[in-house]
Amino acid sequence: MRPLRASSLLIATTVVLAGLAGCTGTAASDRPQIVVTTNILGDVVENLTGDAAEVTILMKPNADPHSFEISAQEAARMDGADLLVTNGLGLEEGLQQHFDRTAxxxxxxxxxGDVIDVLPYSSDDANGADDPHFWTDPxxxxDVVDTVEEALxxxxxxxxxxxxxxxxxxxxxxxxxxxxMSAAFAAIxxxxxxxxTNHHVFGYLADRFHFRLIGAVIPGGTTLAAPSAADLRDLTDAIDEAGVRTIFAESSQPDRLIQVLASEADVQVEVIELFTESLTEPGEGADTYLTMMRANTDRIADGLTP
Incomplete structure (x- = not known):
């Protein structure tokens, strides 16, 4: 009976160890491990790596990059990455402690954000802080692709x-x-x-394609802020003066505030949803960076063309 017991013990031990390995989240692949914070950058990095590396994207579809959090397993992936790719410029506000640790x-x-020509928010928004939404300018x-290519x-x-x-x-x-995008916007x-918009996302798009930014419902550069009554009044006045008839709401944020603003402006204002800070699940309209930008281009052009 002793050989049988030893064999049974060996099998049981093997099963337990296999289970523990699965719980640790250790990658089964021997390919290089690349970790990317946002799903927009994650899509870009996956296009560059193909099957040459395993890419872990921390931000889930339809999430808010300003407030998403990660698990202990994902934090461990960051620590063991062969390369970590982040947006920077204060976008991933909830991950700073992890950035400090990996650094x-x-x-x-x-x-x-360290490799592009950075724009500040306007002087009256976020006190001139750097704008992290550079992906609205292809x-x-x-520049990001060039830098990631060299790092890879x-x-x-x-x-x-x-x-x-x-x-x-x-x-x-x-x-x-x-x-x-140039052709579509030139027709406006x-x-x-x-x-x-809901909050300031399109500074780079405006710079690249010559738009005016009338304002945003949420002041500053983060969705974690909230507008005051004075903010809404000032923006309403600016909308009336500019004759704006279309307001754009982000798909990752509730549009309650922007609907309130449309009502407060006391004019006929259309609210159009855009995909701005996050990709979507497949089939929801913006599951890649290129798809997202094309969808937004069509919606902006349709919303602003007479």
Whole structure:
């Protein structure tokens, strides 16, 4: 009976160890491990890596980048990453403690906001703080792609040739997107190129394609802020003066406040939903960066064209 008991013990031990391995979240793949904070950047990075690396995206579809949180398992993935890619410029407000830890541990990191031409918010919004929403300008995303490509090429064990080829293809797709957006927005009369949104997301788009930013329902650069009655009055006056008839609400945020603003303005104002700070689940209209930008371009053009 002793051999039987020993065999049974061995089998049981194997099962337990296998179960523990599954609980730790240790990657089964021996490919390089890339961790990306936001799903917009995650989509871009996946286009660059293809199957040359395993990419973990921390932010779930339809989440708010200002307030999403991660699990202990995901934090461990950050600590063990071969490369960490973040947005920066204060966007991922809930992850700062994790950034401090990975920086102290020396995890190789690309901060996308450090490699683009950064715009500040306007002087009366967020006290001139840096605007983190650079992805609304596809030309700036080319700078991000260039930097991530070089960082990926330094990762041990990665297929550099595949990364280079994928990056070149994706730059071509960004150039095509930029051309499409330029053509669509050029058809909007100059006097109607005015944007009002939930909060300030379109500074880079406005800079690239010559829009005026009339204002935002939520002041500053974060969805965690709240508008005062004075904020709403000032914005209502600006809307009346600019003759704005379309207001854009973000898909990741309730549009209650923007509906209130439309009502307060005492004019006929249409509220159109845009995809701005998060990708969606597949089939919901914006499951890739390129799809999101094209959907927004169509909706902005339709909303502002007479």
């Amino acid at each position: 102290a541990a020396g995890v190789p990191t690309v901060v996308a 030309a700036r995303m080319v 090429a330094e990762v041990d064990g990665i297929d550099v040739a595949q990364v280079r080829s994928n990056a070149e293809t994706y730059r071509g797709e960004l150039a095509e997107l930029d051309e499409e 009369p100059v006097e109607r190129r005015a944007l009002v």
